[in-house]
Amino acid sequence: AQSVAQPEDQVNVAEGNPLTVKCTYSVSGNPYLFWYVQYPNRGLQFLLKYITGDNLVKGSYGFEAEFNKSQTSFHLKKPSALVSDSALYFCAFYGGGATNKLIFGTGTLLAVQP
Amino acid sequence: DAGVIQSPRHEVTEMGQEVTLRCKPISGHNSLFWYRQTMMRGLELLIYFNNNVPIDDSGMPEDRFSAKMPNASFSTLKIQPSEPRDSAVYFCASSLGAGGGWPQHFGDGTRLSIL
Numbered sequence: 026a027q028s029v030a031q032p033e034d035q036v037n038v039a040e041g042n043p044l045t046v047k048c049t050y051s052v053s054g055n056p057y058l059f060w061y062v063q064y065p066n067r068g069l070q071f072l073l074k075y076i077t078g079d080n081l082v083k084g085s086y087g088f089e090a091e092f093n094k095s096q097t098s099f100h101l102k103k104p105s106a107l108v109s110d111s112a113l114y115f116c117a118f119y120g121g122g123a124t125n126k127l128i129f130g131t132g133t134l135l136a137v138q139p
Numbered sequence: 140d141a142g143v144i145q146s147p148r149h150e151v152t153e154m155g156q157e158v159t160l161r162c163k164p165i166s167g168h169n170s171l172f173w174y175r176q177t178m179m180r181g182l183e184l185l186i187y188f189n190n191n192v193p194i195d196d197s198g199m200p201e202d203r204f205s206a207k208m209p210n211a212s213f214s215t216l217k218i219q220p221s222e223p224r225d226s227a228v229y230f231c232a233s234s235l236g237a238g239g240g241w242p243q244h245f246g247d248g249t250r251l252s253i254l
Contacts, residue, residue: 057240068143068230068245069182076240115182119239126195127172127243129182 027052029099029116031130038106039138046101046133048116057119058099059127060090064112072114075099086110106137141165143246145231151252157219160249163212164233172243173206173216174230182230188214221253 029050038044050056057076061069073084080092090101101114116130144163152158164171172187186196191208199206203222208214218225228250232243 059242066247068232068247069243071242071244074240074242126184126187128184131181 027118027128029058029118029128029130031114031116031133033133034131035134035136037136037138040108041105044103044106044110044135044137046114046116046135048099048101048130050097050099050116050118052118056099058090058092059117059119060084060088060099060101061115061117061129062086062112063115063132069115072101106135108137108139111135111137143231143233143244145229145246145249147249148247149250149252151254152221153254154222155220157217158221158225158251158253160216160229160231160251162214162216162231162246164214164231165244166212168233168235168244169211170234170236170241170243171208171214172232172234173214174232174245175227176230176248177227185216223253226251226253 029048031048036046059074060072062072063069072088073082073090075082075092083089088103090099092099113132113134115132117127146161170189173185174182175185176182185198186206187194188208204218206216228248230245230248232245234241234243
């Protein structure tokens with residue numbers, strides 16, 4: 026079955042340090058991949074997407090993600106973390122084919138310490 | 140711009156009661172999605188509509204759940220009768236297209252507690 030995996034339940038990083046939130050995918054064909062962020066008591070917010078083209082995708086709030094086909098990964102990165110980046114991050118993909126569903130990973134809690 | 144609007148934000152009711160959750164999608168969006176989020180099961184897609192027509196309701200847990208979209212600007216998710224295990228945060232999302240690269244825009248959810 027097609028899926029995305031977020032291997033880390035939680036990532037801890039100090040403010041000012043670079044951050045990486047990992048996502049790997051098992052999707053046939055050309056995957057459409059997304060990152061969303063969820064702040065406490067809020068809905069998910071779209072950060073960025075990869076459909077085709079440049080493997081480095083830039084998104085909102087200074088985030089970027091790199092699509093790596095050989096490693097089947099789509100890790101989310103930011104050069105310098107802020108305390109306000111602390112939130113739950115979801116990787117997702119579109120099922121494609123007969124389905125238009127957006128399939129989400131289990132989420133990674135990012136905690137940025139001041 | 141107004142985002143996706145959900146009401147109520149919080150609902151507490153007793154087991155067996157009917158619960159109706161409401162959603163107003165972003166104007167111009169033609170796809171609408173209902174999700175449920177719990178600690179145990181994460182984020183689950185319940186049903187989605189395209190141009191007001193239900194396309195896939197395979198995620199609806201059982202017959203106690205029903206969803207309607209009578210027009211492009213309004214949708215409801217109803218639970219009757221409600222049970223404690225239905226307690227969760229329910230999200231509505233809308234998108235400009237039905238699939239592919241169109242991002243979904245989420246409301247802030249309805250936190251439902253069934254006692």
